[in-house]
Amino acid sequence: MPGAYAYYPGCTQESSAKEYGESTKLVCEELGIELHEIDGWTCCGASSAHTTNHLLSVALPTRDLQAAQEMDMPVAVICAMCYSRLKYASHELRDPKTLALVNEVIEKDFQNTTQVLHLLEILDKERIPVRKSLKRLKVVCYYGCILARPKKVTQFDDEENPQIMDRLVSNLGATSIDWGFKTECCGASLTLSRRDLVRDLSHRVLVAAKQAGADCIVVACPMCHSNLDMQQEGIAQQHGDQADMPIIYFTQLVGLSLGLSTEQLMFDRHFVDPRPMLREKGVI
């Protein structure tokens, strides 16, 4: 059932992952899912806040959740890190003492009844009218380390062997290949400080996808995308093998099946251009 959601885009949707944000808006429009951007949303605290100050790391996302509370809608998120921070905040705020303290900090009266959903969870309950089958496409779904973990916080899916994205791409007609690296680490924000490590870790993921026989990797996290896509050239230099593996957001894949164009879905923004592969598979 299409519904209305308080949409929390997250900072990457306006920068490195613009195609994720744009494709999300287009897809939701097509499916009749109303996304109302939270007015005046701020940083979720990912990467830096939760490694420096616990209270700050809870207060920042709570501010955004509080804004959603005023809209009286569940929150829709697409970035895996934003999702994790918002979920963590809800989890921490179950303790009344923390809730009172954070309310004092943000000078609001947050009740902690606002539901936080990842777009994958919303689409999982949606019937998608596939206009263009992705029948010849073989993909591996890469959830990354954080989307499903820790389970007691996210309640998302099996944390070691999640299925929700696999279900989605199968519904679109594509073949989702079972593989062992669904929730492995890509190196995440170490990309700023230890690029060599990130390239080692992401290399493993790319090699495993290749061995599994995938045409592309489907992702749900801007960080994963950036490490796997943008770093692919550097990975090739460090390891001496060219993966040539397109990295596609699941929203772009849904967009394709709904008949949206590659321009609309911003496929030109990828470092590894997915379009030749998509053409070869008859998707575009």
Added chain:
Amino acid sequence: MARIGVFLCYCGTNIGGVVNIPRVAEAAKAMPEVVFVQDNKYTCSEPGQLEIRNAIVDNSLDRVVIGCCSPRMHEKTYRKAVESAGLNPYLLEIANLREHCSWVHGDDKERATSKAIELVKMAVAKVSRHESLFPKEVPVTKRALVIGGGVAGIQAALDIANSGYEVVLVEKQPTIGGRMSQLDKTFPTLDCSACILTPKMVDVAQHPNIRLITCAQVSKIKGFVGNFEIDILRRAKKVDETICTGCGVCMTKCLVRTPSEFDLGMRDRSAIYIPFPQAIPLKAVIDTEHCGHFQYLKARQEGKDVPDCNICQQTCPAEAVRYEEEDEIITERFGAIVVATGFKTFDHSAYGEFGSGRYPDVISSLQLERLMSASGPTSGEILRPSDKTHPKTVVFVSCVGSRDDNKGRSYCSKICCMYMAKQSIMLKEHDPDVQSYIFYIDIRAGGKDFDEFAQRAQDEYGVLYLRGRISKIVQDGKKLIVYGEDSLLGHPVQIPADMVVLATGVEPNDGAPELAQILNVSYDTHNFFVEAHPKLRPVETQTDGIFLAGCAVGPRDIPESVAHGSAAAVKVTALFSRDTLTTDPMVSTIDQMRCVGCLACAEVCPFNAIEPQVLRDGRVVASVNESLCKGCGLCVATCRSGCANLKGFTLQQLLAEVNSLWR
């Protein structure tokens, strides 16, 4: 005026460390009708009991209050002490100064002492209204029911039967033998499991005192110790047991193939089947869920057209197949029950990181037992499931579904460390080229010759023990890449393995909590049955006449299960050595003069102990069957006219307790 003696126990420092006993004693001296007060370091000790006895005689006491631990602990002990002095044993009241006071109020000694004084005051008020009670004698039905035909149940059944008493052994599966029958060798002696078990199974089948009912379970229980009436639901086997010769012709003719439970899905069986060649009873049974004939019947009911199959009926040389056979309820009387429902292994599909069960060569330890067994799916040749090749590198992962709070299994399964050592030794015996790795948290090898055995696996068989947990198993072509950590070296490790064996933990069998509810005995958060006392009454339950044996209580190995089965048998035979049992006289009574016959009490009674009785004047009143009554008091709380009363806990006594607090 009663002459009440108050005895106060320090219980070492258990009570005395918190409650100021001399002050309680001082206060007790001033309580009404109290003529004697004494304290003691350990009242339950022999000298302590002797002091009570002497004090009763010397001071002509006619009522006794003891301030000590819970009555569940020592009430019986003290009743005997009181009785030895010539008093009625029920003229005793216990004030629980330990569980109800010192153990829970250790942080406030002052108020704990005040509370102790009040508890004693209440007990004094109550005991002065005690009456002498006299137990009744009821006859004992000297037949035992053993539930579960694993090695613990078999041992219990044989021991009871050998003592000359009749036993009915009820087994849920089509055969007895339990988990032990699935094993190849046993640690640490490497005895062949089947070779030592099957003779015992045959003994059960041939014993004149044992009646075996398979495909059956207990569905209802009535009565009490010495006089249980039990309904046993026997599922239809669709084969006449008395005629079937176990020749196996039907199995070769049957067209259906479905995974065998006995071989844990590593081999197929037919829909009409005998679980394994040494099964007891060696009789075929039809699995109606998969049988072609029953699928035909079901389809016909749904209006679908499916060809019928009755090939087993046509080809059975003994003409034993009975499609029309129905489930039946067998009602029998027993004096005692032994619960030996055993265990199953943890389902490792809960672990996504180990592949959720989707990698064919990641198998459970019990599956490896079947692969190693000469009667198993590969006739004892160790071939990995995916491509039937000999695995050369095998990785064992310990604690799968044990010691893992994330999976709700906080406990240690106890047997896995040892069976991993055994299996890795056996792998090397089967094929000298095999290299085994064991990822462990701790090596728990407590037991006779156990540690030496685990050491031998390392020293003589070159098994590599790596201390650490596995993070992931990934299928890479024909290999399984095991990612783990050697926490002693502090290094991540990667092992390309041909086969991975998960040491899946022990958990109670399906249906254990339901059975516990039927039998009205306790079970814990993990669904293991709970003993009456974990140290001193390890085979009893809180319900008299119901005993426990084997892994139904918790993880244990074969010798322990056997010993446990024998221990339960001893308890049963001790019970049967008497012709009558004395029942607890603290039961409900009905003042029939005042009873209006509404029978609301009968409706709430959980033991069906209250029945209507027609008096000579035609008036209908409630009447208590004292043998069935457990003294729970529900009827007392329910009775509208206040005519139900509980001996030893009368309304007058309870009121006196409450009144004593503000006087």
